[in-house]
Amino acid sequence: MTEGEARKRQIHYPPVPNGIDYLRDVIDRLARESGEPSERDLKYAVLHLQAAAEVLLKARLREEHWSLVISKAEKTNLKKFEKGEFESATNAETVRRLVEVVGLDISAGDKKTLLDLATTRNQLQHWGITEEANAVLTRAADVLDFLIRFLDQYLLPHLDADDEEAVADDLEEIRTGLVRIESYVTSRMERLNENDLKGHEARTVRCPDCQQVALIVDGAANKCSFCPRDWMDPLELASAYDNAFSYSPAPGDPYEDTLVDCPDCDTLTLALEAETVASNGSHIPLCFNCAETQDNLGECARCGRLYRPTDEEPICFDCFADLG
Ligand SMILES: [Zn+2]
Ligand SMILES: [Zn+2]
Ligand SMILES: [Zn+2]
Structure with missing residues (x-):
């Protein structure tokens, strides 16, 4: 291995096991085999999920080129980057670079899931948990689902054998934990459809x-x-x-x-x-x-507002009155 390759390896891969470690913590808190997650669990699950998303998405940017991780590439150099002395790109910008610079396929739905998570994290840091436990759970499941797909598709194939072995157990726990959360959601929804929601x-x-x-x-x-x-x-x-x-x-x-x-x-x-x-x-x-x-609404031919026609008249009551 040349010195350049060695350095490349060194700066490429540690983020992936690090991100997976955050995810493992999220699963340990949310997908308990018994008992509900505490308020503290919800809080750290959101914080760590956001940390995982940031680390893993940036790991893929870094693989493309380290300068993509930085908010303003013209203000830095490799030395500063390696010492961690840089301001990193925002969440929205990270996703944009993955799609528009690297050329990855990230759906509009997945993008929204990620940005919503970032918003929840910010709210939480300022106001504490304002969401109900189940809302945190379903949103976390969506993000986990995305991050697992992202790992499988873009990150795991590039891990070296040592790293792969190091993360294998955690990955399995994360996958089964996600299934546990999803089946909790499904069975709860089935119960609701048969009871509370029936007839509405x-x-x-x-x-x-x-x-x-x-x-x-x-x-x-x-x-x-x-x-x-x-x-x-x-x-x-x-x-x-x-x-x-x-x-x-x-x-x-x-x-x-x-x-x-x-x-x-x-x-x-x-x-x-x-x-x-x-x-x-x-x-x-x-x-x-x-x-x-509200079906049967018409669009007023004069002012463009929606109105409820009583007798196929083409304009709304206000316009009608206005015209005298
Ligand atoms: Zn709800
Ligand atoms: Zn109304
Ligand atoms: Zn009108």
Whole structure:
């Protein structure tokens, strides 16, 4: 091995076992064989999951070239990098470089999962745990699922035999732990579908917090049975729902509001692209304040706002009155 190769090996691989070690800790805290994770477990699970994601994603950047890890490459050199004297790229920028510079395929859904995790981590550092345990669990499962795929596809094939052996046990624990979390989620959802959610299919939507289809919009408690948490403020729920699940246009495409004023209650709570259990995969307008799906809405030919036509008239009542 030349000196260059030796150095390359040295700076390439330690991050991977390090990231896997963080993941092992996350699994030990969240996928307990008995007993619920404590508040402290939830806290360190989120912190360590974020640390793992950062270390593992940057390990792949580093493999491409060490300067990609650094926020501003023009301000550094290899010596400083090796001493750890550098400011590293942000999470969003790391993901962007993986996709746009390295050319990896990271889906929009996976990107969002990663950036949401970073947000949760930041909230946690400032405010402590504000999420319900089940919401942390389902989000952690999504991130773990992504990181395992990322490891399998982009990092593990490049490990040398020693490192591979060193991480083998941890990897197995992580994989079985993830299955344990996922089966907990599935069996809990099956129970809810047979009980709490039964008969509410037309008003049951995906919860912005735990991502499970377990939130019954009733205009009062708006309770997610999975988390479990309430959304007493329909405005807050509508905007959280819209942020979490509405179509976001590709860069350069015109932005269209998917959250608008409801013509019935005059509140900014009408999500145009809602999905309920009953809507069966298609998008329908749902007002989180009226707690009703709003089909039969027309778009006013004069002012462009949504309105409820009573007799096939092409313009809304306000425009009608305005025209005298
Ligand atoms: Zn929920
Ligand atoms: Zn309404
Ligand atoms: Zn009008």
